[in-house]
Amino acid sequence: MTAVAGLGGVAEAVFANTTLPSAWDLSTEIVVAGSGPAGMGAAVTAIDNNAKVLIFEKGKNYGGCGVISAGILKLEGGTRSQKAAGIQDSVEQYYKRLTNPNEDLSRAERMGNQELLAKKVEHTAAFEDWAINHGVKFRPGLTTAGVDSQHPGMWHHVWWKDGGEGRNMIPPNKDGYVTCAGLMLPLKEYFESKGGRIYLEHKVTSVIKDANGRVIGVEVLSPNGKILKVLATKGVVLAGGGFRGNVPMRMLFDARMTKNMIATGEPFVFQDGSAIKVGVKAGGFMVRDGNRPHSNFRRKFGTIHYNFPLNSPYGAPGLDVAGNRWNQIIFTNKNGDRFVQEVDKWDLGTGYNFYDLALAQPDQLIWTIFDDATAKKYRWSTKPPVCEEGLAFDANTLDELGKLTNQPNLAQTVERYNNFVDTKADSDFGRPAATMTKKIEKAPFHAVRCVLAVHNISAGLAINGDGQVIDIDLQPIPGLYAAGESAGGIGGGVTGSMIVGQIAAEHLTNN
Ligand SMILES: Cc1cc2nc3c(=O)[nH]c(=O)nc-3n(C[C@H](O)[C@H](O)[C@H](O)COP(=O)(O)OP(=O)(O)OC[C@H]3O[C@@H](n4cnc5c(N)ncnc54)[C@H](O)[C@@H]3O)c2cc1C
Numbered sequence: 280m281t282a283v284a285g286l287g288g289v290a291e292a293v294f295a296n297t298t299l300p301s302a303w304d305l306s307t308e309i310v311v312a313g314s315g316p317a318g319m320g321a322a323v324t325a326i327d328n329n330a331k332v333l334i335f336e337k338g339k340n341y342g343g344c345g346v347i348s349a350g351i352l353k354l355e356g357g358t359r360s361q362k363a364a365g366i367q368d369s370v371e372q373y374y375k376r377l378t379n380p381n382e383d384l385s386r387a388e389r390m391g392n393q394e395l396l397a398k399k400v401e402h403t404a405a406f407e408d409w410a411i412n413h414g415v416k417f418r419p420g421l422t423t424a425g426v427d428s429q430h431p432g433m434w435h436h437v438w439w440k441d442g443g444e445g446r447n448m449i450p451p452n453k454d455g456y457v458t459c460a461g462l463m464l465p466l467k468e469y470f471e472s473k474g475g476r477i478y479l480e481h482k483v484t485s486v487i488k489d490a491n492g493r494v495i496g497v498e499v500l501s502p503n504g505k506i507l508k509v510l511a512t513k514g515v516v517l518a519g520g521g522f523r524g525n526v527p528m529r530m531l532f533d534a535r536m537t538k539n540m541i542a543t544g545e546p547f548v549f550q551d552g553s554a555i556k557v558g559v560k561a562g563g564f565m566v567r568d569g570n571r572p573h574s575n576f577r578r579k580f581g582t583i584h585y586n587f588p589l590n591s592p593y594g595a596p597g598l599d600v601a602g603n604r605w606n607q608i609i610f611t612n613k614n615g616d617r618f619v620q621e622v623d624k625w626d627l628g629t630g631y632n633f634y635d636l637a638l639a640q641p642d643q644l645i646w647t648i649f650d651d652a653t654a655k656k657y658r659w660s661t662k663p664p665v666c667e668e669g670l671a672f673d674a675n676t677l678d679e680l681g682k683l684t685n686q687p688n689l690a691q692t693v694e695r696y697n698n699f700v701d702t703k704a705d706s707d708f709g710r711p712a713a714t715m716t717k718k719i720e721k722a723p724f725h726a727v728r729c730v731l732a733v734h735n736i737s738a739g740l741a742i743n744g745d746g747q748v749i750d751i752d753l754q755p756i757p758g759l760y761a762a763g764e765s766a767g768g769i770g771g772g773v774t775g776s777m778i779v780g781q782i783a784a785e786h787l788t789n790n
Contacts, residue, residue, distance in 0.1 A: 300508040305333065305507060305508075306512075308330045309332045309333075310332075310509055310514075311518055312497070312518055316459075316777040316780070317518035317764070317776040318762075319467070319777065320518075320763075320776065320777030321760070321762055324781045325787060326474070334470075334478065335499050337519070338479065339480055344544040344548050346459060346463040347544065347586075351434040351457065354406055355373045355376075356400060357373070357404050358406070359407045360420075370404045378393075390569035391569035392768040398744065403778060406777075406778065414465035416438040436457045438461050462773065478501075485497065492756070493757040493758045494514060495758060496508060496509050497557075514757075514787045515758060515759055517555070517748070520764045521764035523536075523544075523733040523734070529733060536733050539643040540576075543733070546584075546594070550764070554765045555765050561759055562750040563741060563749065563759070564741055565740060566738065566741040567738045568770050569769070574736050574737060575736075575737065576634040576732060578634075580599075580666075581595070581670045581727040582594055582670060597727075597730075598727060604623075605621045606716045607716065609647075610647060611646045613640065614687060614688050620708040643731055645731065647726070649725050652717070670727065670728040671728070674724055677690040677694075683726070693724075700718045735771055739764060745760075745786035746783030747786065762780040
């Protein structure tokens with residue numbers, strides 16, 4: 280880091296006829312906005328290519344959603360772990376699977392930015408080795424596709440020695456945890472060991488351009504309220520994640536994403552869309568992802584916080600209500616009426632999925648109803664620290680539970696459902712007989728809120744195949760790049776975000 284007065288060290292000609300800061304507070308070659316996977320992919324690649332890099336992170340915490348995410352990474356194309364598991368794959372086969380509907384109709388990458396996709400495929404196949412070379416460890420073994428309705432791909436498992444207080448992790452076994460902290464923390468250590476610096480609680484609010492329209496710096500809001508002017512002689516990477524925490528902005532893309540929904544990652548990370556706004560103000564525009572044009576939702580039970588572990592300072596974990604456990608519950612809406620067949624499959628065979636139906640209910644308020652036999656069977660506690668206050672209720676009768684949760688029709692709904700279990704025929708929603716294994720009959724009865732969450736909006740700044748932000752004439756804005764969930768057109772996820780960050784930094788440092 281060098282504090283510079285005036286324009287020392289920068290070609291004067293670049294600044295001809297332009298209104299530039301009379302003094303720069305900080306100077307570097309590359310500024311990265313955001314310390315999540317996209318930002319770290321860009322920052323580490325840039326520093327490996329001998330660039331000087333500063334990261335500005337608006338939050339109190341390092342690592343964005345990446346450091347609290349589950350550490351199951353979708354990698355294909357002939358990775359080290361695939362080879363170890365005896366899975367034959369290659370860059371060519373992987374690319375074909377993504378782009379040829381005859382290979383796999385569910386992979387819609389053929390609709391995304393194709394130049395970027397080709398680079399992404401190569402980087403994905405090389406990612407595990409890249410990560411290992413930067414101090415990351417993987418646990419042996421892969422999760423194959425279809426483990427549940429939320430994870431259709433093949434997943435590699437990142438290892439880390441401890442779970443940490445706020446991290447989403449797969450529980451320990453004798454050799455540690457599966458958490459993405461195992462990716463993000465070694466990368467931070469590597470980056471800082473090479474002289475990189477991360478400023479927490481520093482928010483990038485706009486870019487500074489020279490007279491030729493080239494981005495040569497940023498304005499940064501510092502914790503004491505001062506706006507810092509930061510020179511970035513090579514360019515700026517916007518890696519501030521998406522905008523799922525910004526209710527009006529997210530509703531532009533899907534009007535169902537009202538304030539009733541939570542945003543995953545909060546309160547550890549607040550995805551306010553500010554980095555995207557910086558890009559739009561600089562002349563960029565937003566596009567949806569070609570490969571995933573719909574928004575991506577999640578659900579939690581008894582908590583308004585997504586996937587934090589027990590006793591986390593960021594929220595309660597709630598109940599694990601997934602897969603075959605749905606055989607023992609029903610969902611009701613605000614009125615106490617059922618609205619869906621309770622089958623934990625992505626495709627309900629009706630043209631709609633669970634979220635389509637849940638989001639159409641009054642106030643998008645959903646309850647999960649079960650009896651005490653089920654609660655005991657799965658060791659579901661409706662009390663803190665497992666569930667949060669006001670999101671889980673118990674009562675000795677269904678009438679009482681209905682009153683407690685303001686569901687006027689609850690008792691009669693359960694009675695009707697119990698009759699369906701007897702006759703093995705759900706004449707309301709066609710729930711398959713095999714999934715109606717249990718009546719809801721043993722007191723006390725329980726009602727736990729099923730809270731709907733926005734997980735990914737699949738839209739962001741339009742970028743080209745090098746990660747450059749493009750303007751409305753589809754021309755790159757010189758010096759400005761976007762990656763991860765701040766970028767549109769190609770999708771996010773931990774590795775997807777990090778890899779576009781790598782691609783942007785390669786272009787930035789090679790040009
Ligand atoms: C709980 C959870 C579990 C997940 N599990 C997985 C998983 O197992 N596998 C997987 O592939 N994906 C997973 N994901 C998704 C994955 O974490 C995201 O797709 C990924 O983190 C996106 O990376 P990003 O860098 O684009 O954004 P983020 O991770 O959101 O990071 C962006 C960072 O930029 C900061 N920022 C924003 N605006 C500014 C600004 N103006 N100036 C400075 N800083 C700014 C933010 O505070 C944030 O720290 C999970 C997500 C969550 C929330």
